[in-house]
Amino acid sequence: MVALRNILGIFAEGELRSRKPRGTAASTGDLTKGISFVRGQTLQPTSVPAPAKEEKEEKDAKDDADDADSDVDSRFVLDASVPNGNFKPAVEGPKLPARNKLSFNQMSSSYGKGFAMLQKMGFTGGGLGKHNDGIANPIEVQKRQSKRALQDDGEMVDQDLYGNEGGRRTVEELLSMDRAPEKKSTEPKISDGWKRDGKPKKQKTIYKTAEENAGEVPAMRIVDMRGPEVKVASSFAELAANLSGDSVRSLKEFRHNTRLLVSRYEDKVRLAAERKRHCENVILSAAKEQERLQAADNISEADVKGCKELVVEMESLRERQDEGSIGLSELAETFHRLERSRPKEFHLLQAIDVAFALALPTAKRELSTWQPFKAPELVLKAMAKWQDLGDKERFSALLDASLIPQLRKALVAWAPRDFEPCIRLMETCQRLLRTEVADSLVAEVVLPRLRSEIEVWDPRIDQRSAHLWLHPWLPLLGRKMEMLWTPIRFKISSCLEKWDPSDPSAHGLLKPWQQVFDPANWDPLIEKVLGRLERSLQETPIKPDGQDLTAVKSLLRWLDLAPLENVARVLETALFPQWHGALKRWLRTEGCNFTEVLQWYQGWKALFPPELREQLVVQRHLAHGLEVMKHVMAGGEALGPEEPTRAGAEKATANSRLPVEEVSLSLSDYVTQVAAEEGLIFLPKKQQRNGKHVYQLGAATIQLDKNLVYVAPRGGEGEWKAASMDELLKLAKATKK
CATH class of the missing domain: 3.40.30 (Glutaredoxin)
Incomplete structure (x- = not known):
């Protein structure tokens, strides 16, 4: 038995006890004490004293009870009583959460289907398992070199599966880290002599000069403590790289927290502003109430009697208002009379509130049958009497509740081409009511109605031009109508796309808008017209024997709308090149009648108005034609196809084949x-x-x-x-x- 105990150690008791029949007493060790495992070969044989008889009986009874229940130690039973009452459960510290080293994109590109399966099973980042406390990083595999057997060292991959390494370190730990480049190990490397074709390589000896040794400067350490983690940089370049990369990403949490704080304090500031506004209103109300109470304390018996009489009069006005026997104008005049006759009582009783309370139903009753376009002054005169009775807020509230809805209803159903009644109504509003009331009606109702009518107006088929029903609004609205010019310009521009320059209707369509449009809307239209006229002139040939002047006359028709320099530019581009060519071809023909040429020249010159002939471009081309005619009439040869340019007549003459004496x-x-x-x-x-x-x-x-x-x-x-x-x-x- 002693030999068996020496071999099995502490487990020998259980082995011996299991060999005895159930019910017999056997000695056991105290399992409540700690267990120490000792290797069998180091345990020396010792003699075990025999237990006393009473102790042996207690232990046997205890063993029988344990065998009846289970063979599990009581320390490992959850509902077991704590022996001696001094057992304390182990307390563990906070466990660091597992962190992923790779992002979702990196894991998806590296593991593909496996990562997709992980996501389907509920993987959202962090560690595996129900509590996300398992491994967080995939197990890395180290590839062994070719023809290399198992090694004692270097086979295990030193990997942080839970992502807890690289945590925060103190400045002392960071400074103690050796940032200098690792020195080559002096230990001999593994020889390749064991390989079949391997040959031992001789280590290469590197020599350094004294200058190289003297030039070695110890590495510089820069501690960067601006981010969430302390970093150490060895150079300013490395510090700049950190600033351009990680430091920007590290501010995401800071920006997020800042936004949360700002939004939180914005709500607090907003609530504080609302509370302040409420308190101010309460203070103002209390001040008014205090003034009213002070005034009530200072009133005499005569004032009380006057207040009662005023109450009786206001009650009679209410009864008449209920019966509908008093109008808005008479009601305003009555309250004006009461305010002048009893100012103190009027103020004490705050009769102004009663006045506007009676005015609202009266105004609604009268406005229900009012026709604004036929009789605009009928109600507006009565309404104007109320703006001097109370303050601005009370009068605006009366207008918003009674007059403005009726005006909006009438203006919405108004036909914009019937402009006279609406203009008369707006003029009456501006004369009798406050300016801001009329301006709000114009901006919110009148201008949108005009804009909607412009959208349906088509200049190609509409027999009535838009200026007939828009220009009468100019004296009343002025610059407020500038918002309407751009859509009108788009309408007219679309009509000019297929316009025939010989059609004079376009001139009549554009002429009314010359003094109305601003340059941003007028200049594009004129340029488009001149472009069409220029193409028409280019397509018209110059024939001395039968000239078609339709295109030229179409261009000259626009002299009152287009700038003279722009018309002269069109002549220079489209007309004069052909004109010079026709003149030179005529002069080169045999038997040319110079008198007819001169008459032809005078006819073209008389075709242009004096203000157009005074343009430098036109003068230059006419002078060049005259010089060509004079040169040929003097017996010289006809000039070539060159014509003058903008550089001046001298350059045009120099480019021709005139003698040098005449050129200079x-x-x-x-x-x-x-x-x-x-x-x-x-x-x-x-x-x-x-x-x-x-x-x-x-x-x-x-x-x-x-x-x-x-x-x-x-x-x-x-x-x-x-x-x-x-x-x-x-x-x-x-x-x-």
């Missing part, structure tokens, strides 16, 4: 030369025209402007006219005679 000769020099050849006087006068000098050629008065010569009218009455050199010489000589 200015108009003033040319007139001087002609005057010398003809024996005429050419002297400047002491006057100017349009900022340019005036000259005397013979007895004629002329002005030189670029390549044109203007001649003064005879007798000083009339307009200055441009003339050719032949006409100028005839006038100068005829005047001389």
